[in-house]
Amino acid sequence: MSVDAALAWVDDRHDQLLARFSELLRIPSVSTDPAFAADVQRCADWLVGDLQRIGFANCQAIATAGHPVVYGEWLKAGPNAPTILVYAHYDVQPVEPLELWETPPFEPRLHEGRLYARGSIDDKCGAFANLIAFEALLETSGTLPVNIKVVFEGEEETGSPAMEPFVRKHKDLLAADLMLICDGGSEPDQPLMFYTARGIIGAEVKVTGPSHDLHSGLVGGAVQNPIHVVSTIIAALHDQTGRIQIPGFYADVQTPSATEQGLMAAQEQEFFEMLKSQTGRDTFWANELGSLVARTTALPTCDVNGVWGGYQGAGTKTIIPAEAGFKVTMRLVADQDPHAILEAFSQFAQSFASETAEVIVTKGPASYPVNLLYDGPVIEALQAAFEATWGKPATLYRQGGSVPIMGMFQRELGMNLATLGFGTGENGHAPNEYLLVDEFFRGVATAIHFYTNMGQQAA
Amino acid sequence: MSVDAALAWVDDRHDQLLARFSELLRIPSVSTDPAFAADVQRCADWLVGDLQRIGFANCQAIATAGHPVVYGEWLKAGPNAPTILVYAHYDVQPVEPLELWETPPFEPRLHEGRLYARGSIDDKCGAFANLIAFEALLETSGTLPVNIKVVFEGEEETGSPAMEPFVRKHKDLLAADLMLICDGGSEPDQPLMFYTARGIIGAEVKVTGPSHDLHSGLVGGAVQNPIHVVSTIIAALHDQTGRIQIPGFYADVQTPSATEQGLMAAQEQEFFEMLKSQTGRDTFWANELGSLVARTTALPTCDVNGVWGGYQGAGTKTIIPAEAGFKVTMRLVADQDPHAILEAFSQFAQSFASETAEVIVTKGPASYPVNLLYDGPVIEALQAAFEATWGKPATLYRQGGSVPIMGMFQRELGMNLATLGFGTGENGHAPNEYLLVDEFFRGVATAIHFYTNMGQQAA
The missing domain is CATH 3.30.70.360 (Alpha-Beta Plaits)
Structure with missing residues (x-):
């Protein structure tokens, strides 16, 4: 089976893969500080090179009004296979205050299962996990189960000012059946998948x-x-x-579907506990309008x-x-x-x-608000992948906060969106950012399963 | 006529009286700064000495929890004559910023009809004008037309924290038919008399x-x-x-009397102009509730x-x-x-x-809010005095601001109040405070007329 071969290929190469990941992590692609502009470009070039190396076509760092967007495609899965547009971002937050880092932020350090480095969870992992999955599948079966386009952004940490014009200009290039947002993470023992964010x-x-x-x-x-x-x-x-x-x-305002209502009800108790600990209170406001989850995510x-x-x-x-x-x-x-x-x-x-x-x-x-997929074939393919790797499906959750760029993608590209995050760890945007390595490889396996599941749905 | 003789006595002594006033102004009786406590006491002692010199009895600087209260009395006008409790304050504001004073604040300087000194208008003039009036009447007729008690406060500029206990403790000493508040001033060509202040x-x-x-x-x-x-x-x-x-x-809330309504109507246009210049607008708020004067003073x-x-x-x-x-x-x-x-x-x-x-x-x-006299014999005696000196009556006006101590006097002593101000000039509480000397002596003449008028009413 191609999945098993690909998983074994990854298993046999953990150290090599982490070494290559560390190359990527060493590049200080801080997008918010103009002093690092050349490093951001070098990071984009590194990713273009790696996409070429594993066999992607049309690889390029496309100039924008801001930092370059990395693009590459592998479209040989045939017209019946879906095309998935895979998004991650390769730029990172500033490292200040530097004195709080136990080791230098751009010198990756592996310690007790944690890979410490700026960008390890936010979000170079999102780009690199996909590169591993693609290479593993290509190396072991010579093909990918689906058509892939990757778009790796270089300015997410600055609020993505150049992305909307970029997307408008390159709609044909980015056309796909599904956009998979690979930015975020899970809890160590529970995969998470958020399916809505507010504008x-x-x-x-x-x-x-x-x-x-x-x-x-x-x-x-x-x-x-x-x-x-x-x-x-x-x-x-x-x-x-x-x-x-x-x-x-x-x-x-749309009323959540019956499926969403069920998902929301399942979150209610956890949400109550979260609010209780956050606010120091156990009574809340505006109770007549709906459940806690509804008031904070669906209204x-x-x-x-x-x-x-x-x-x-x-x-x-x-x-x-x-x-x-x-x-x-x-x-x-x-x-x-x-x-x-x-x-x-x-x-x-x-x-x-x-x-x-x-x-x-x-x-x-x-x-804009964004509604991602929460049911249907894509979610089934993702959940089956989680079942295969975590032994349980991801918790589908709504978030009350905003992810402006997703709303923009959805509006401009008019395609379905789903999320798959690889950044399980701690201290994103903070000193001593680290990635849990085992969870990362579990995510890589999930991606291999997911792409394979998507290919099988089409077959 | 005793008034004419007293007025002539004053006219003959302008320079000497200003020289003596300058002695009082030289004492830096800054009540807000503990560093000046001895000066405040010295100022009280100076006033006690001057009251004794002109023939008052029972003169004393009465200790309080704060600064001393100067008291003195002349009660030989007989039981048919009214007793007037005359209030002024001898303490002054701080002088900072000192560098903005053209000459030192406690070195009185006469220049172009202005007497520059801290306290010249606020409110040593109130104490000293009365001393002149009393001395002139006593020197020229050997008596005063009314019984007088003076109470000169030493901490008005600190908010009078010790005055309420003082008044409660000395109600008998302070008993009188009328309290005349001598703190404030007029416009140079128009005497003013305020008759209400809000709490x-x-x-x-x-x-x-x-x-x-x-x-x-x-x-x-x-x-x-x-x-x-x-x-x-x-x-x-x-x-x-x-x-x-x-x-x-x-x-x-009491409805203003018909007399007050008339007084208020007379103020309305002037008030509109004042508000226009203060606010930069010519439309105002809450017009349905009453006139501008009513809304800012009677409501x-x-x-x-x-x-x-x-x-x-x-x-x-x-x-x-x-x-x-x-x-x-x-x-x-x-x-x-x-x-x-x-x-x-x-x-x-x-x-x-x-x-x-x-x-x-x-x-x-x-x-507490305070309502002073605005008609009746006392006001008639005051207005006749203004007619005799300014050639026109004082404008009776309401003020929207608060004079907390007056409400306290009214409540604790249960007597009628009226105002007579001598501090016509500029820059009270500011650098280069000055008194208009001619207006000051016009005020002294007004006081001589007023006390005489009050005595004649009783006769």
Whole structure:
């Protein structure tokens, strides 16, 4: 069987593969600091070279307005086999504070089953695990079970400013049946697969009143207080149940499917425990709107993240301030359009303006929610792969946070998405980042199974 | 006529009187700085000595928990004549920043009709003008037309912490028919007399939510946001017309008399112009509640002076903060009880507490509103005095700000109050404080007329 041969090929070469992985980890591809631009390019070139070495075609580091995107393809599985677009990113976070690293971040160190290095879990593992899987399959059976296109990003840690124009320009090149996002990880004894993330929009609101701070004893009662206006806007955002009051806010919110409801119910108790430990409380807010999981992942939210105005020092200062303001972010779910909601919020806030107080809204970033696959053949192929390697399926979970780039991929490329993460370990974005090596190779085996399962579905 | 003789006595001695006033101004009686405590005592002793010199009895610097109170009395006008308790304060503000003074603050300098010195308008003039008036009347007619008690405070600039216990302890000593507050001034060509001041209460409110700041993307929708609670409390303080919504808030608010209404109407246009220049706007707030003068002087107000919570820096930080808060002050009018209103506010704010958010109210200072005389014999005697010296009556005005000590005097001593200010000039509490010398002597003449008028009313 081709899977067994490929798995054995990997098993026979752990040390060599880790040595080659270490080559990749030694390149300080810090995308956020322009001083490392040449290293980012060198990292892209290394990956292009490795794709060529294992037999991929059309390998190139495609220039963008930012850092290069690594592309390569292997399309000889035939027209009946699906084409999978495999995403990972090869850039890494800065290493500061350097003094907290026990060994240098770009000198990989293997210790007690952990591979310490910057980028080991976030996310060079995502690129390299796939390279191993592809090479193992090609070396042992001369072919891949599916068509593969890889796209390895070089600026994920900077917020991916160049990726949207890149994707728009290269839609034909990136066309595929499925996009597999390989960024993230699992718990050591439990594989995880997230299948939804919320969009996010942000705005800053400033309310201006008198031309300068005034004595509240002398003019209070005649001069509208910007703090009161700010508070009135914020208070009007929710009703008493916690439901958001911006007109049209919920119009495009999709109700989770029965399958999703089941997945959500299975997460509820764990989520309650998590919230309890995070908040120091065992009662929560807005209970009428839905379960904890629903409220934090399947429903949109609106939170003021900061408010200010007037005097904040010790004691009393009897002023009516000239202005006050707040920052707000909202998490959106499919099919809410972030630009439309941002505009609706802006109009809502501005409806509180008057002859005595201006309301100025500065719109911030707007990113789309994303719904990935949670059932169907692709998920079956993934779960079978997890069963074969972990002895159990991955827990499908929803996340309340946002992964802006996935929403962009989904919207621009119009294809299904699924996730497969290889970065099980600790300290991503922190000193002493490390990868659990056994889990990593278990992930490689999962990938080999998954691609094989996908090929068999097509056969 | 005794008035003419007294006025002539003063006119003949301008230079000598200013020289003696300069002795008083040279004493750096800065009450806020303990380093000047001996100077404050020396200033009190100087006043006691001067009261004795001009023929007052029972002169003493009475020790208090703070700085001494200067007392003296002249009670030989007979039982039919009224007794007037004359208040001024002899302590002064600090002089910093010293480098902005053109000449040293405690070296009085006469220049172009201005007497420059710290304390020249606030409020050594109030004490010394009365001393001149008393001396002139005593020297020219051997008597005063009314009985006089003087009480010169030594800690007004520190908020008068020791005065309430002092007054409570010395009620018999201070008993009188009228208290004349000699602290303040006029415009150069228009005498002013304020007849009401609002009380003030303050509080700080803190709302606590989760035990620490949380990621709003991960827990938003389940964790109540303290900023939202703070905003809901603030927004609930007023209805859309600007009327305050704290239960019972207006229960004890007195409607101004017809006379007051007339006085207020006369102030309205001037007040509009003042507000226009202060705010940079020509439209105002809460117009339905009353005139501008009514809203800022005859009605209570509630202003949040500061609000804070969460992230206030640049860009976005997606948190639900552990807490948020605000500072509020309210201006009260007769007969609102500051302690009762503060308690009503506290209960109102706490009614927004829930299982997911505590509301903690810290009560601040509470002072009573004060209503002084605005008509009747005393005001007639004052206005006749102004007519005789300025050629026109004083403008009776209401002030929106607070003079906590007056409310205390009124409440503790249970007597009528009126104001007569001598401090016409500029830069009280600021560098280069100066008194307009001609206006000061016009005030001395007004006092001579007033005391004489009061004596004639009794005769």
